[in-house]
Amino acid sequence: MKNTMKTLLLATLLAGTTSMAMAEAITLRATANSNENDEDYDGLVVFKNYVENASNGEIKVELFIGTQLCAKGDECLAGVADGSIDVYISTSGGAAGLFPYIQVLDLPYLMSDDRVAETVLTSTDFTSKLRGMVMADSGDKIRLMTIGNTGGWRNYANTKKRVHGPADLAGLKMRTVPADLPQESARAVGASPTPIAWPELFTSLQTGVVEGTANGITDIMNMKFPDAGLKYLTLDGHSYMGAFWWMGQDRFASLTDAQKQVVVDGFAALQQATFASPKRKEIQAYADFKAEGGDIYVPTADEKAAFKAAAAPVFEWFKSSVKGGPEVLADFTAAVDQAQGVVDGERALELK
Numbered sequence: 001m002k003n004t005m006k007t008l009l010l011a012t013l014l015a016g017t018t019s020m021a022m023a024e025a026i027t028l029r030a031t032a033n034s035n036e037n038d039e040d041y042d043g044l045v046v047f048k049n050y051v052e053n054a055s056n057g058e059i060k061v062e063l064f065i066g067t068q069l070c071a072k073g074d075e076c077l078a079g080v081a082d083g084s085i086d087v088y089i090s091t092s093g094g095a096a097g098l099f100p101y102i103q104v105l106d107l108p109y110l111m112s113d114d115r116v117a118e119t120v121l122t123s124t125d126f127t128s129k130l131r132g133m134v135m136a137d138s139g140d141k142i143r144l145m146t147i148g149n150t151g152g153w154r155n156y157a158n159t160k161k162r163v164h165g166p167a168d169l170a171g172l173k174m175r176t177v178p179a180d181l182p183q184e185s186a187r188a189v190g191a192s193p194t195p196i197a198w199p200e201l202f203t204s205l206q207t208g209v210v211e212g213t214a215n216g217i218t219d220i221m222n223m224k225f226p227d228a229g230l231k232y233l234t235l236d237g238h239s240y241m242g243a244f245w246w247m248g249q250d251r252f253a254s255l256t257d258a259q260k261q262v263v264v265d266g267f268a269a270l271q272q273a274t275f276a277s278p279k280r281k282e283i284q285a286y287a288d289f290k291a292e293g294g295d296i297y298v299p300t301a302d303e304k305a306a307f308k309a310a311a312a313p314v315f316e317w318f319k320s321s322v323k324g325g326p327e328v329l330a331d332f333t334a335a336v337d338q339a340q341g342v343v344d345g346e347r348a349l350e351l352k
Helices: 002-024 039-054 073-082 100-106 114-123 126-137 180-188 198-207 217-222 249-253 257-291 301-310 312-321 325-350
Strands: 026-032 059-065 087-090 142-158 173-176 192-195 212-215 232-248 295-297
Touching (some): 039 059, 039 257, 073 142, 100 325, 114 142, 114 257, 126 142, 142 257, 173 180, 180 192, 217 257, 232 257, 257 295
Antiparallel strands (some): 142 212, 142 232
16 A cells, blocks of 8 residues: 555656646747748757757757748847747848847958958957847847858849949949848949849849849859849959847746856857858859859959949948947957957968
């Protein structure tokens, strides 16, 4: 009889423990308005795998790829703030309505290459400073977790002709996102900015509503833009295609310290995955673009200097027109200078 009672008591305790564990289980709802061919998806898969394994199953990550939870930046960020979405990725344009200063990454020709850009985002305090500004401006509701990459570097592509310099962009109807900075950048180099939603760009190129766009090669090929007449690509690399990864601060604050560490480390793994993914995918993308008759041109040093000189007015516009612009630009240029110094030092050692 005693053994039976002990068995029943143990079973009851175990059931209670199991119920408690189930009650304490956490599910993070993460969304990306892209598809499974995108770098954002690659990053989320790595994040999910890391967080679920490192937390021993305490934290589950549920992925929503596409527009299942939300469709536009402001809508998605509202979901992050109210807790209906836990993790969301946007470009700078997607979040510029709320945090216009993050467009600083879109300022042209500030970073020389991937190595410098990745050092800025991993080894300086630039992201931390942006995080503080975002927290203040969102009423402590939205947290910037990390900045990765989504598509490499923006380059000028068009349906009309090979572009050697700003003179070749004069009057060209250039697709931009609705955010102000890309439109100012297009005007600075002589193009005519035309805001077009991403899903409408294929038809807009096909019908001549726009004649050009500024995108990375993986996006160009994923969207089959050569089928819409896009033929010419100039690899000027004018801006780094930063991916901003957001999380609800209330949700983050609700985690234990150990769980927070797992999530933070998960975002670090995600960041590295998004750095690597475009480099691999662009190999085939460039080959496919050429196979479809695409023309790829690399500007000379003088031509790139002409692009940079033409873009100079954008910096004054940013400082005078964007809230927090002067402060963020100063922080960013300081981080770039620091990163360039680190990379130059590493290169010097590697060449010995």
